[in-house]
Amino acid sequence: MVQRLCYRRQNTYNTKSNKRRLVKTPGNKLVYLHRNKMGRVPRCAATKQKLHGIKPARPGEKSRIAKKHRTISRPYGGVLCCRAVQNKILRAYLQEEMKNVKKYLQAKKKK
DSSP states (O other): OOOOOOSSSOSOOOOOGGOOOEHHHHHHHHHHHOOOOOOOOOOOTTTTOOOOOOOBHHHHTTSSOHHHHHHOSSSTTSSSSSHHHHHHHHHHHHHHHHHHHHHHHHHHHHO
């Protein structure tokens, strides 16, 4: 006869937060072991790509892991991917160049 299983927590519905797996105990009984939700890899705010080098973790777990697993050592480390940072730097540089060109043209016009 098949052994009946019962939930080990109060929630008895098959929801996202109530995932479980079957485990056989040393006493040869089958029991449910509750799983935690999977963590997500953060995504780039600009390009929506997954950020490399950052561990996937749940928010509560993320506060407990080491800082080197939470961020990357560059500007906008855990927020933007390398391509987005590159574009941001290039855009800032070009804006500065535009200002310099405007100043140059205005000075040339006054002469």
